[in-house]
Amino acid sequence: MKYAIYGVNRIAKDFMYIFDKTDIVCFYTDGEEQAWMGLPVYKIDDWYKVEKNYDRIIICDIEKDEKRKKLENMGLKYKADFLYEEDFFMSLDRYPLNSCAKKMIAWGAGRRAEKLAYFYGLDNIEFFVDSKEQGLYWKNSGKKILLPDKVDRWDSYFVVITVAKSDSIIKSLEERGLIHYRDYCTLGELLTQPSWMLKKTIFDKNCYNVECRTIFNHVELNQTGELQCCCVPFVIGRIGNVEEGSIESIWTGIVHKIMCLAINNRTYSFCNSEMCPVFIGRERNGKIDLINEYMNIEDFPRNLLVNFEDSCNLRCESCRDKVQIANGKEYEKNIRYADLLIEKVLPHVEFIIMAGTGEVFVGKGYERMYLSDAMRKVKWIRLLTNGTLFNKQNWEKFSKNKLGKIFLTVSVDAATKETYEKLRRNGNFDILRENMEFASQLRKSGKLSYFRMNFVVQKKNYQEMPLFVQWGKQLGADEVFFTKILNYGTYSQDEFFEISMMEEDGMTPKKELVKILDLPIMKDEIVDLGTIRYSHEPIGIDYIENYYKWELERKVPHLFE
Ligand code: SF4
Ligand code: SF4
Known part of the structure; x- marks a missing residue:
């Protein structure tokens, strides 16, 4: 079946990006006649004069009434002679949801x-x-x-x-x-129902004047097999699950493609502008240039974050009640996921981040990955750890045979023994301090290319933020990074409000925290306030190739060269 599109606009462009196998032969417009996207464009008023080498017209627009009236006045009928772009959307769904519209x-x-x-x-x-x-x-x-x-x-x-x-x-x-x-x-x-996603982005009226291409080149695998293409709290959800399909088919699948569309058309409909720092200071009102080229998904992800293990030697208050070390089926699943990534993803990866959950030096799946031959050629390796096992022996095991630069991030959350051992249960602050000294030496000698200390802010530790910055400076850390605590289901609403240093809106710091944030030391160049938006400056750049790289390069320029 061949089609003409009525509408020379962003909606038509989005439609053609997703339905790229649909045979479109020409466009109609209410405006001036011109060629667009390599196809002829005719005035709709000249419809009688144009040779009809198509079967139906597809109306592409947010407001369709005028276009529909025009076609009906010419004697054309909905469904027999013309359709709406939306009529195609459900064909993308694997199953209908809420078919009774409850x-x-x-x-x-x-x-x-x-x-x-x-x-x-x-x-x-x-x-x-x-x-x-x-x-x-x-x-x-x-x-x-x-x-x-x-x-x-x-x-x-x-x-x-x-x-x-x-x-x-x-x-x-x-x-x-x-x-x-x-x-x-x-x-x-x-x-991630494609028809809903497509409606959301294609009819999103506003867009941002920024280009962040993370979704095109980044992947994350979590404990239940879900694949994401940006930071979990920032974006809408998974692009698929490795238990239901191959990584290749998910990567090139429709959900991922629609997420990429939302970057191409600059609506960012699946990005959370309240969480992601890219949106700080940006108004949601830019207009996309119709000649802007839409990019395709890259053949393979070049950046990988692993999140698939829960095993950890600590039992932090905000995370779990008991120490969890994978065994039985869980252990087997972790090994299976490690092997899947080693075989299918790592050969294409330039930058790996391990690990977003669990502890790298405890999880056997993570160990299998960092000891694999495929890791040897990865150009940049970011190690995220709780630091309690970051000692000489583990460092030698981890760094052995690696050609790439290694970046270290340690999650600490406290600057005193008392607070640390309360929050990071099972952790020993004296051992951690020794390990941090060791990390500091590695950074000074150039064996580490970057060293960052993380601190999740909550009621029990916020007063230690200035001390933490001082400690970071003594150690020669490139960055001390603060984020607000998030509730992943550990706390009830009331408990969480009590613990969090944010007001009910989740965005505004409580006044006790503001007092700390206003201290001169909190303006030090190594400080980053992460998801604590207070006094954040707009990021001031309009192109980000990958968020995770950009985030590190803010403190250490040219890290990825
Ligand atoms: S980093 Fe980029 S892709 Fe990710 S949520 Fe922010 S704008 Fe969207
Ligand atoms: S170190 Fe991380 S993974 Fe381990 S218990 Fe604490 S928060 Fe959870």
């Missing part, structure tokens, strides 16, 4: 529920359900939080599961007679 409720009131509210719209959620007592309303929004037993008529709602470990919730929903996809789905399934 009102939506969210099971889970934590961080993932925030993601749902941010991307899907709070207005679209009737109320929240949580198994723990969470207070009456969700984040003072007026939307109720109910215990599961208090929900009447489960079958009258479409349930979106917004907790990471969903097995027991799924079981309970199915016991209540609910059916997957028709009556419930997970957050990941909802937010």
